[in-house]
Amino acid sequence: MKLVGNVKKELWKEFVNENPKSTIYHTPEWVSVLEKTFDYRPKHLFAIDDSEKILGFIPMFHVKSKIFGSRLSCLPFSHICGFIGEEKVKKEILNEAIEISEKLKSKLEIRDLVDDNIFQTIGGFYTYVLRLSKDLKEIWKKMDKGSVRWAIKKASKEGVLVEQILDLSALREFIELNFITKKNLGVPAHPSRFFENLFKELEDNMRLYLAKFKNEVIGGGLFLYFKDTVLYGYGASNPKYLKLHPNHAILWKAIEDACKEGFVYFDFGRASINESGLRAFKLRWGTEEIALKYSFYPNCNIPLVKGETHNSAIYKMGKLLIKNLPLRFYKEFSEKIVGTIG
Numbered sequence: 001m002k003l004v005g006n007v008k009k010e011l012w013k014e015f016v017n018e019n020p021k022s023t024i025y026h027t028p029e030w031v032s033v034l035e036k037t038f039d040y041r042p043k044h045l046f047a048i049d050d051s052e053k054i055l056g057f058i059p060m061f062h063v064k065s066k067i068f069g070s071r072l073s074c075l076p077f078s079h080i081c082g083f084i085g086e087e088k089v090k091k092e093i094l095n096e097a098i099e100i101s102e103k104l105k106s107k108l109e110i111r112d113l114v115d116d117n118i119f120q121t122i123g124g125f126y127t128y129v130l131r132l133s134k135d136l137k138e139i140w141k142k143m144d145k146g147s148v149r150w151a152i153k154k155a156s157k158e159g160v161l162v163e164q165i166l167d168l169s170a171l172r173e174f175i176e177l178n179f180i181t182k183k184n185l186g187v188p189a190h191p192s193r194f195f196e197n198l199f200k201e202l203e204d205n206m207r208l209y210l211a212k213f214k215n216e217v218i219g220g221g222l223f224l225y226f227k228d229t230v231l232y233g234y235g236a237s238n239p240k241y242l243k244l245h246p247n248h249a250i251l252w253k254a255i256e257d258a259c260k261e262g263f264v265y266f267d268f269g270r271a272s273i274n275e276s277g278l279r280a281f282k283l284r285w286g287t288e289e290i291a292l293k294y295s296f297y298p299n300c301n302i303p304l305v306k307g308e309t310h311n312s313a314i315y316k317m318g319k320l321l322i323k324n325l326p327l328r329f330y331k332e333f334s335e336k337i338v339g340t341i342g
Helices: 009-018 028-038 087-103 136-142 145-158 168-185 192-201 239-244 246-260 276-283 313-323 327-341
Strands: 002-004 045-048 054-058 061-063 071-074 107-110 120-131 161-164 206-213 216-226 229-237 265-272 288-297
Touching: 002 087, 009 028, 009 054, 028 061, 028 192, 045 087, 054 087, 071 087, 087 107, 120 276, 136 246, 145 239, 145 246, 161 246, 168 192, 168 206, 168 216, 168 229, 168 239, 168 313, 168 327, 206 246, 216 239, 216 246, 229 239, 229 246, 239 246, 246 265, 265 276, 276 288
Parallel strands: 071 107, 229 265
Antiparallel strands: 002 045, 045 054, 061 071, 107 288, 120 265, 120 288, 161 206, 206 216, 216 229
């Protein structure tokens, strides 16, 4: 058995597709999106035998930031990602990852639980998963009547129409909405090229839903599909039309389609323990709240990575400044900062 930094793409894809614990974040396509968008330095580790068969794998990028420091991450912009493969090679891969992080003088961050006393385990994040069914009535009953079901009905009654469409023109409309949405929230946004690279690399594993009112696009949702799971990756909406509940209409349409096509899980994505409003929103869809455990070597002292920034004065001041930036400067700011956060 030996450790290597790269393998043939077809072998990589086959290994990931066959491994029961793999996620879309382990795929070469997702890894390619991050590398092309943010120019991260790849430090992946594959354990292979003499016949070139992959026994284990952990994807990693070196993320450098003057603000948040240097870290070796598995994996930026991925809410759950860690080692996959045979247990017999796990220790050797992790030890090599530690050696690489020490040579880089970086923290090692693995967005999964590593059952090893050497690593520090951090909580603070959750994901929200809805178990799907071909019986849509069963799904409908799980959802909160006074908020989710009411909002879906309201959007329909007002004439909000949702369609699935994925071309560059539609994608660019979504990108502009995403900039507006994230600026209003006071957080950096993914740059345009991130979504363009998603389109190029993951077209077969992604869908874009747009909500329209009187032929105007008022909301969008981008979803990622891998094996039996749908992931709600990115959502955006025009603030002038929030009373029409375009996000609810989009989510319900995506859930309907996923149920009809036989998907098993619908993952609403991550929320920090401090994001009480977002957590409540995700729970109202009938989801199960699942705690995420992240592992660090030797330890983690970066509040942003630990999900502990939301109540700090500096974080609140930063949000206010972002909200007041002109859109052009906001885009430039996001371009420079978001890749260092990951």
